[in-house]
Amino acid sequence: MPIVTGKDTAKTRKTLSAGGTSVAYYSIPAAEAAGLGEFSKLPAALKVVLENMLRFEDGGRTVSVDDIKAFSDWGKQGGQNPREIAYRPARVLMQDFTGVPAVVDLAAMRDGIKALGGDAQKINPLNPVDLVIDHSVMIDEFGNPRAFQRNVDLEYERNMERYVFLKWGQNAFQNFRVVPPGTGICHQVNLEYLAQTVWTDTDQNGDTVAYPDTLVGTDSHTTMVNGLAVLGWGVGGIEAEAAMLGQPVSMLIPEVVGFKLTGEMVEGTTATDLVLKVVQMLRKHGVVGKFVEFYGPGLDHLPLADRATIANMAPEYGATCGFFPIDAETLRYLRQTGRDEDRIALVEAYAKENGFWRGADYDPIYTSTLELDMSTIVPAISGPKRPQDYLALTDAKSAFAREMEATFKRPMGKDVEVKGEDYTMSSGKVVIASITSCTNTSNPYVLIGAGLVARKARELGLNRKPWVKTSLAPGSQVVSEYLEAAGLQDDLDAIGFNLVGYGCTTCIGNSGPLQPEISAAIAEGDLVATAVLSGNRNFEGRISPDVRANYLASPPLVVAYALAGDMNIDLATEPLGTGKDGKPVYLKDIWPTNKEIADLVHATVTREAFQKKYADVFKGDAKWQGVKVTESETYDWPPTSTYIQNPPYFQGMAKEKGAIHDIEGARILALLGDMITTDHISPAGSFKPTTPAGQYLTERQVAPKDFNSYGSRRGNHEVMMRGTFANIRIKNEMLDGVEGGYTLGPDGKQTSIYDASMEYQAAGTPLIVIGGIEYGAGSSRDWAAKGTNLLGVKAVIAESFERIHRSNLVGMGVIPFEFTGGDNRKTLGLKGDEVISIQGLAGDLKPLALVPCTIRYADGSEKVIKIKCRIDTEVEIEYVENGGVLHYVLRNLARA
Structure with missing residues (x-):
């Protein structure tokens, strides 16, 4: 076009x-x-x-x-x-x-525009769109030559419904x-x-x-x-x-x-x-x-x-x-x-x-x-919970000890036997070492560097520790091309860094399961197991449900930590292990020089390699070519699909927009602290049969081994709304010492956030969420807003918002508000049992308006505060009046 x-x-x-x-x-x-x-x-x-x-x-x-x-x-x-x-x-x-959910929405909009009397062919991207399938591969198999093919086979088995749809x-x-x-x-x-x-x-x-x-x-x-x-x-x-x-x-x-x-x-x-x-x-x-x-x-x-x-x-x-x-x-x-x-x-x-x-x-x-x-x-790493938690490598060991005391509040010294193995687990053991994520796998200098560390370690007789799950997941096939040309893939394979797939893996929670006996030992000892990855995100609960401390590091340091196997080792001064000659091997013994790296990059990272690997980038392998689809203007939604469902956003939609109303008599669904990320809000990673999402799938005869991940099921709103606010590490301050997606229901008893939401919505009660500083930090997850909307949340009141999530809330018709004048959940003494009303929204609402908010406490007392409406622009007001940005677009296209 x-x-x-x-x-x-x-x-x-x-x-x-x-x-x-x-x-x-x-x-x-x-x-x-x-x-x-x-x-x-x-x-x-x-x-x-x-x-x-x-x-x-x-x-x-x-x-x-x-x-x-x-x-x-x-x-x-x-x-x-x-x-x-x-x-x-x-x-x-x-x-x-x-x-996938974006294409689901486009398909639903084709149904929606036809219901409004419009032409389905008006629903097409006007700007070029490229969708890269990269988030679905999981590391089930690792550390052996068959890992890549096995993981690809499982990827297709799990995701065929999604791939047919795409x-x-x-x-x-x-x-x-x-x-x-x-x-x-x-x-x-x-x-x-x-x-x-x-x-x-x-x-x-x-x-x-x-x-x-x-x-x-x-x-x-x-x-x-x-x-x-x-x-x-x-x-x-x-x-x-x-x-x-x-x-x-x-x-x-x-x-x-x-x-x-x-x-x-x-x-x-x-x-x-x-x-x-x-x-x-x-x-x-x-x-x-x-x-x-x-x-x-x-x-x-x-x-x-x-x-x-x-x-x-x-x-x-x-x-x-x-x-x-x-x-x-x-x-x-x-x-x-x-x-x-x-x-x-x-x-x-x-x-x-x-x-x-x-x-x-x-x-x-x-x-x-x-x-x-x-x-x-x-040299540095970052962790254990945030990318900005910078640590010089020389401080890493002592910092972990401090974290054990201050953050995890656990003693250091407990050892737990691993059934059937000749080693024990203890806090600080590195159970995942992954070269993953575009952040670093796009950089041949650090990838070649990692290969040279592996080569030198192999020559000296070192290997990964047996409890470490190692993986190499490059961001493109060109990486394999130059690693093989340099002869370094053999060295990486020798110490367990076999190719596991091309895509986002560990960095987004697709690290796959740990050995069951290792998981059992971690759970038995309530241990703080660690992961070291060359990614960009290390928020709690993201990498693996078995891992509490996650550290970002360069690919060469990921290899080094796999050899050491423990955060309680000072890599700068202590040996990584013992070589085949019985002598200790230090990091300096296996670290390549900058010239060694640069020479290999110059020799192997070539124009021809890129041209070869991208020659047929849209063609795919035999498996992709074998995916059969029926061509049609609108999608024939399979009623039994647990991956793809027609979302309810446009069903029963009126031809004309509505109006923004005051929010009266709202209850608090969740009372949350600072730096609540979209990882906390949006469903991501694996989930168990006992969760609302797991129960939904179980009722539809899906076995737990076939649950796949939340991310793979983003095209099914029924799964995703059940997983919203269900992160295993989220803490709802309405409940003391409880982690996970729980709240107090209308009867005042603890229940899942999803079940409470359904009860409140059935009673016609609007809901709000209270947050702290930088609410919605992290990845641009649309389901953090979509799920919030489907749970009946009309507004989020926080101290501040991360840019993308604020915009997404508006795009789904959920109004973001900010506390003003030094008010926050703590100064206001909020416990979660209050009734909240927000006035000043009906009529001529202006962007960034200050509006009154009435808090009625459990004892009957009331307090009125001013909050800032974070609908930032005039067009965003139109979005909310329409019920969201897609409703706005759909009505305009139907009229055109």
């Missing part, structure tokens, strides 16, 4: 010749010449958004000339001008966990492509293949237009591609669906924090060590809702793979994105990864012509800045 450009009131459309072709583009220097403002000193990340305004300026219907001028004011006002703008990304990226969607919807299972992780495939840095498309006039490659993705680590100067960030599936249906993303012109990098990395350190320090610094600085742009002379020494590692973890430091401008290294990486030479020529010419190029004199205006000398970086 052609891109529809705007009116171009200021006549900024120009022509550029590059790569053997001539293209139109929208010129920022021309906007300056037209008197719209001064833009030359804007950060490149913000210029991308400015270009979007130039290209889509339509006389004020969605983008006005004043919106363009506001970017000049931003520079004059010290990097601040929070004006609301309508931004249109070039494309949408999805992974299958979040993508293949139907690929055929039914225009502008929608599916990258099959076993190809790689969506962010790494995006970085290595899909992204173009400068995008081109045909407009309504038939002209080829060049513009910055931009996207939103249904996974928070979409930010990884910012390392390639592609502006992208994670949104909930709800926002992504709106974007692919042609709705602009409503946003405020962001502040941009400049992060100056100087110096260069020293011997023995990795990009992972660097990014963990960056995460700590930016979390402390405070960058939630802001762009971060990296600049400075240090970039001259920072390979693009390292940049992508830093950009990937923008959600962990809290920023919307972590952007790296276009420079010579960008071009080198595009060439290395097999991009077309004409495209590379266009990227260079466009960047230099339109002011996006980072040259030696690049020194823009930033809202604020901070600086890091990369020569000060030391």
Whole structure:
């Protein structure tokens, strides 16, 4: 479908010749010449958004000339001008966990628009959508040559219903492509293949237009591609669906924090060590809702793979994105990864012509800045619960001892026998060591480094400890290509790091079961078992139900911890084990030099490898080609399916929107603390037969061994609503010392959150959730909002919200509110048995309005406080009036 450009009131459309072709583009220097403002000193990340305004300026219907001028004011006002703008990304990226429910919603919208008298063919993505199936492989088999094939076979057995549905969607919807299972992780495939840095498309006039490659993705680590100067960030599936249906993303012109990098990395350190320090610094600085742009002379020494590692973890430091401008290294990486030479020529010419190029004199205006000398970086890990919990490797052992006392409140010394084994389990034992996640598997320097650590350990006679579940899950097939070319896969195999699959595994909770005897010993001793992974997330309850302490580390350190098998060992000074000659082996004995790594990267990571592995990226293997589907305009929902069900959002929907009403007589469903993440709220990982979701499946004759994971069942709202707020580690403060998805029901007795919700909804009682600081932090999980909606929650009142989750709540018609004036659940003495009423919503509600909230306590006393309504923009008010953003889109399309 052609891109529809705007009116171009200021006549900024120009022509550029590059790569053997001539293209139109929208010129920022021309906007300056037209008197719209001064833009030359804007950060490149913000210029991308400015270009979007130039290209889509339509006389004020969605983008006005004043919106363009506001970017000049931003520079004059010290990097601040929070004006609301309508931004249109070039494309949408999805992974299958979040993508399946998005396609479910599209299929349901086709049914819904027909019920309203509209044309089902109007429901199609207007922007290109790529869905990469990468979240469904689980590590059932590991540490042997058959692991990969066995895990793939199980993946298809468990997910065939979902794969049939996705293949139907690929055929039914225009502008929608599916990258099959076993190809790689969506962010790494995006970085290595899909992204173009400068995008081109045909407009309504038939002209080829060049513009910055931009996207939103249904996974928070979409930010990884910012390392390639592609502006992208994670949104909930709800926002992504709106974007692919042609709705602009409503946003405020962001502040941009400049992060100056100087110096260069020293011997023995990795990009992972660097990014963990960056995460700590930016979390402390405070960058939630802001762009971060990296600049400075240090970039001259920072390979693009390292940049992508830093950009990937923008959600962990809290920023919307972590952007790296276009420079010579960008071009080198595009060439290395097999991009077309004409495209590379266009990227260079466009960047230099339109002011996006980072040259030696690049020194823009930033809202604020901070600086890091990369020569000060030391080996590090992060944990046990948050990515920003930075630990120098030299402090890791002592820090774990402190955590045992302060956080886990357990003694260190208890040993528990493991049935049938000649070793015992104790707190601190590493039971999972996983090289996983796009964060690091996109980086050949740390992957080659891990292979060399394995080679040297193997030569000295070391092996993984027998209680450690080891795995290698690369983000693309190219990784296997260069590991095998370097001869390093054999070394990794020898110590248990066999290929287990291409996809997100341990990092999202698909670590698979531990050996039953090890699980039993951990449970018997109530031990704090640990995991070490090269991922980006280590929130409690995420990695494995058997593991309480999770540490992020570079792939070489993951290998080292597998050899040591214990967090109670100081890897910096104590031996990892005993070599075949009977002598102790230390980390320094097996750590490769930077030159060894660089030489192998140069020799094995080739343009030809990328071109070979991405030649037929959408074709898939024989298993995918064997998935048979029936082509049809609307989906024939299988009534017995436990994976895919028609959601209730659009059933019985009126042709006209409703109104926002006051919330009267609401009860509290959950009273939650600080940093309640979307991992706590949204169903993720495995679940047991005793849970509401498990009971639902059991009633439908699904055996527990076939439950799969919550993520794989995101296309079935019945499973997902039962798993919302059901994380095994969530703590509802209405209950003393209880973990898991429990609350007090209408009768005042403990019950599951799902069962309480159903009772309250049957009685017509509205529900609210109370939260603390940074409510909804973490991954962009649409089900954290969808499940909240289906549980009958009308509002969430918290001290502050993470950006994506606030937006998703609004997108599902749930109103977010913030406490004001120092009020919070503790100062107000909330216990969960209060009755809450929120006034001031009916009538002419304005964005960010302060409204009265009446709290009636159990003793009959009342208190009225002011809370801020976090419906931030006028269009968001329309979304809530319609019942959500998809209802808004559906009604508009039905009328068109």
